[in-house]
Amino acid sequence: MQGLLAWAIRHWVLTTAALLIACAALGYSLAAPAPPREIRLAVGAAPDSAYTLAAEAYAARLEATRFRVSKVPTAGSVENLRLLREGAVDVALVQGGIAGRDRDAGLESLGAVFHEPVWAFLRADRGLARLADLRGKRVAIGPEGSGTRVLALAMLAANGIGPEGFEALPLGGPEAAAALRAGTADAAILVSARVEGTIAALMRAGPEVALADLTDHADAYAAQLPFLVPVRLPRGGLSLADDLPPRPMTLLAPVASVVVREGTHPQVVSLLVSIMREVHRARTPFAPEASFPNTLTQDLRVNADAERYYAHGQTVLQRWLPFWVAVWAERLFTILLPVLGIALPLIRFGPAIYARHMETRVWRHYDTLRRIEAEAAAAPDGAARQALRDRLETLEGLVARLALPASYRRHIFALRRDIAYVRAKLAAAPGEDGYAPADATAAG
Structure with a gap:
């Protein structure tokens, strides 16, 4: 056992x-x-x-x-x-x-x-008012590799003007603005979320340079180019002091x-x-x-x-802890979660299993004690009873040598008390304390 x-x-x-x-x-x-x-x-x-x-x-x-x-x-x-x-x-x-x-x-x-509004500036003094007017014109659309160039080509294509239908100038930002003001470009298509700098300078360039208002065709552009959304530039939105722009305008804008x-x-x-x-x-x-x-x-x-x-x-950890501390805490939690799923039941049932093991070390000797007690009832002669006493002495020695934690020693004392009880029965004369001689029935 x-x-x-x-x-x-x-x-x-x-x-x-x-x-x-x-x-x-x-x-x-x-x-x-x-x-x-x-x-x-x-x-x-x-x-x-x-x-x-x-x-x-x-x-x-x-x-x-x-x-x-x-x-x-x-x-x-x-x-x-x-x-x-x-x-x-x-x-x-x-x-x-x-x-x-x-x-x-x-x-x-x-x-x-x-939002990144499209700013289409045209030479108004040359009769240009819409993107559709740019066929055969010199248009600054940004350098190769820029998103401005891709978007300008798409908007011009929506107006029926392919790459061969105009002269593309690989200029953007301040260079495009300078070419437009100098007259070496008929139009400049810029994409910018910032209204300061180049955009503000072109808005103040004078009557010869005008920003194309897309109000009348905004829905048509959005239908053909779904990544564009209309955005509103209110009157005076760039400068109340200078009343720029002098009227509300609609621009088109992708999002970055x-x-x-x-x-x-x-x-x-x-x-x-x-x-x-x-x-x-x-x-x-x-x-x-x-x-x-x-x-x-x-x-x-x-x-x-x-x-x-x-x-x-x-996450809660990222909200309250520095980034790298939260990183390692979350990784540790992920690693420990399956372990805790197994460990918690073990923590719960482990002490009970340990207690049963400690108690079983004592209880197994009761099997021997019960056998001695049962044999004592059928052992009338002195030699047999002496052999049972010797077995009791051996059992008590084994019990005395048991090493158990202090909280479990009460089981040892209980077992030794029960051994003393059986020893006392063996010391009684046959027929006393419930014991009867083996031939008691026949003698009667």
């Missing part, structure tokens, strides 16, 4: 240890690896562009969280997508209407962060989105979305406060971890 129980306990201990190790291994396999320490971030070439300013704000906050940030200068959205596909950068801003779910299947969006590669670490995604909320929550000339970031009008599939963040916010 004792050997069987000891074997069962050893088997239980080994099985429990194996289960705990297996559960820990399972938890480790389920836990995401630690986030990378370095993030490669695409940064625009123009120092005052919305892309550059946003990327610099991201970089500053990532570095404050003890990431190493590598800034990769790029020409714009097209190059950003290429670098993302090639794995040369990890995070980049991409203009709406540039990416495609089939071509860019390995990329995911973390959400839109701001933060794009990452598929498989980006979930905690990096959570951190980036929290940074996006911090940087882009403020109101803009084209959106009220807290409009961005959001997951509307996305060319790419939205990252699942980003969607969870938008739905539920940061």
Whole structure:
């Protein structure tokens, strides 16, 4: 009995240890690896562009969280997508209407962060009022690799003007504005979320340069180019003092989105979305406060971890602990959860199993004591009773040598008391205390 129980306990201990190790291994396999320490971030070439300013704000906050940030200068959205596909950068801003779910299947969006209105400035002194008037004209549409160029070509194509129908000037920003004011360009199509700088300068360029008002055709553009949404520029929206613009105007705008590669670490995604909320929550000339970031009008599939963040916010640990502390705490919790699922029942039932083992070490001697007591009733002669006394002495010696914790020694004392009781019966004369001689019945 004792050997069987000891074997069962050893088997239980080994099985429990194996289960705990297996559960820990399972938890480790389920836990995401630690986030990378370095993030490669695409940064625009123009120092005052919305892309550059946003990327610099991201970089500053990532570095404050003890990431190493590598800034990769790029020409714009097209190059950003290429670098993302090639794995040369990890995070980049991409203009709406540039990416495609089939071509860019390995990329995911973390959400839109701001509108980027299209500013189509035309030489009004040459009779140009609409994009449809630009056939055969010189139009600054941005350099190769820029999102501005892709969007300008799409808008001109919507007006029936293909790439061969006008002279494309690879100028953007200040260079495009300078060419337009100098008369070497008939029009300049700019995409910019910032109204300061180049946009403000062209709005003040004089009557020879005019901003195209798309109010009458905004719905038609949005129908043909669904990534564009109408945005309103109110009268005096750029300058109340100068009454710029002098009347309300409608522009079209894609949204700029933060794009990452598929498989980006979930905690990096959570951190980036929290940074996006911090940087882009403020109101803009084209959106009220807290409009961005959001997951509307996305060319790419939205990252699942980003969607969870938008739905539920940061985890409790990320909300109250520094980023890297929260990272390791969440990984440890993921590893320990399966272990606790096994350990808690063991903690609950383990003491009971241990107590039974301790008590069984005493109780097994009762089998011997009961046999001695039963044999004593049928042992009338002195020699047989002496042999039973010797067996009792041996049993008591075994019991005396039992090593049990103090809380279980009461069982030893109880057993020794019962041994003394049986010894007292053996000391009585045959026929006393319930014992009868073997031939008592026959003698009667």
